[in-house]
Amino acid sequence: MPAPRSPRSSRRPQGGRPSGRPADPARAAALEVLRVVRTEDAYTNLVLPAVIARARLDPRDAGLATELAAGTIRRQGTYDAILAGCIDRPLRKVELAVRDVLRLGCHQLLAMRVPAHAAISSSVDLARAEVGQGAAGFVNAVLRKVSQRDLDAWVTEVAPDPAGSRDDRMDHLAIKHSHPRWVVDLLDLAAPGDDLDALLAADNVAPRVTLVARPGRAAVAELPGSPTPYSPFGVVLDGGDPARVPAVAEGRAGVQDEGSQLVAIALAAAPLEGRDERWVDLCAGPGGKAALLAALAAERGAGVLAVEQHLHRAALVRRAVTGPDGTTPGVTGVVTADGTRPPIAAGTADRVLVDAPCTGLGALRRRPEARWRRSPDDLLTLVLLQRRLLSSALDLVRPGGVVLYATCSPVRAETAEVVGATVTSRDDVVLQDVRPLLPGVSGADGPLEGTAQLWPHRHGTDAMFLALLRRGNA
Structure with missing residues (x-):
């Protein structure tokens, strides 16, 4: 079968929408999500609810749109390799909107239990309604060719032999x-x-929704679902919209990956001698860790100062730490400031969290678009920022105080190398073993002795890295 030729022009003709069957609402919503994520650098999980609400999809169609959009973005690289083998010209020369329709069609054919005829016909309707008649014929021809093999057979066809070099x-x-x-x-x-x-x-398995009961504000028993294996405050939601859980709607609980919960728990559990009153979250946005830290601090009479550089993220922190009565127990303030130059006197903090900006390659399950948005050039800029933030945190903490450095990335340049370079360059810092602060977590040895690395395939969490550093006397 010859490779289908890309249409000369697949633009919708002037004079209104093309004739033919209307596009399926769930598939049209998924296509809109792909377009917004691609053109506006938006996040899939943030775009989906707004698009679903605007389209007024029922729960069943909302679930279909979610799987189509998120699943397609996750598997985009595989589908593009397959599509490249089915078209007579470089895929980059196919109109972007048509490419999005083809990717959605591939996901239905190769990764969902959608009959081939339904996946193809609905994609053709979508192309006709959203792009034009020329695109519809092209989509039909390409997806018919895709449907001739299953996913494993296509990978064998288009990918190099893994037994080679x-x-x-x-x-x-x-x-x-x-x-x-x-x-x-x-x-x-x-x-x-x-x-x-x-x-x-x-990385290609959609993560389960995990909730956190913020101690002193909500009980785990209030949350529907199964207890998480490691965090004493976590619950894996059985299903449904987490926003409809009363404790979540009231701000007493929240949606938070278990690995993220463990970061806050580890900092709060680190042994400390002497005063334990002033905690700092140096990169607090969007506020999940700050909210859990604040709840833990409030139980001890301590307070968390949340520092966030960006205004919109600082607003998210304030929302996360504010209770249903408008108070912020355990929080001494939320300030908008650069974590490398925080408005806090040096040597005055007891505990500091550095949840450093990173490539996010440990959270690709939840942020599927990140793998296509990042580039190798980002790494050096981020590593330099991470080193400055960690140094700033160590300057803030008093002698005897602790800093927990965390990244949602397992990349060694962002983990072992940042921590190792910092410890080597300072005479007043000791790397301590963080693993005893993660009881029950096995198989989490980090790349440096005493550090911890969580893994989605081992622990069911994001790939969080944790290192505990104690400030001594120079």
Whole structure:
């Protein structure tokens, strides 16, 4: 079967919408999400609720739109490799809107239980309604060719042989698991042993919704679902909209990955001698860790100062730490400031959290678009910022106080190298073992002795890295 030719022009003709069957509302909503994420650098999980509400989708169609949009973005790299093998010209020359329709069609054909005829016909309707008649015929021809093989057969067809050279194996994994090759290389250096294939596969599994009961404000028993295995405050939601859970709607509980909960728990649990009153969250937005820290601090009579550089994220922090009565127990303030130059006197904090900005390659399950949005050039800029933030935190903490450095990335340049360089360059810092602060968590040894690395394929969490540093006397 010859490869279908891309239409000369697939733009919608003037004079109104093209004739034909209307596009399925759930698929049209998913296409809109792909367009907004692509053109506005938006986040899938933030765009979806607004698009679903605007389209007035019922719960069943809302679930379909969510799986279509998020699943398609996760597997975009795999689908593009397959589509490139089905078209007579470079995929980059196919109109972007048509590409989005083709990717949605691929996801239905190769990763969902949608009959081939339904996946193809609904994609054709979508292309006709949203782009034009020329695009509809092109989409029909391409997806018919895609439907001739299943996903495994297509990967075998378009990806290099994994039994070949290392480059062949890395390229195979990049296509099979839909990750940019540079990301695969970095994760290969970070993943323990032979875990790379399992880690990449886990990045493509939609995470379960995890809730946190903020101690002193909500009880775990109030939340519907199953207790998390490691955090004493977490619950895995059985299903439904978390915003409809009363404790969440009232701000007494929140949506928070278990790995993120463990970061706050570890900082609060670190042994400390002497005063324990002033805690600082140096990169507090969007506020999940700050809210849990504040709840833990309030139980001890301590207070958290939340520092966030960006105004809109500082507003999210204020919302997260404010209770249903408008008070902010456990919070001494939310300030908009640069964490590398915080408006706090040096040597006055007892505990400091540095949840550093990073590549986010440990949260690709929840932020599927991040893998396509980041580039290798981002890494150096982020590492330099991470080193400045960690140094700033160590200057803030008093002798005997502790700093917990965390990233939602397992990349060694952002984890072991940042911490190792900092410890080496300062005579007043000691790296302490953070693993005893994570009871019950096994298989989480970090790249430096005493550090911890969580993994989605081992622990069901984001790939959070944790290091505990204690300030001594120079």
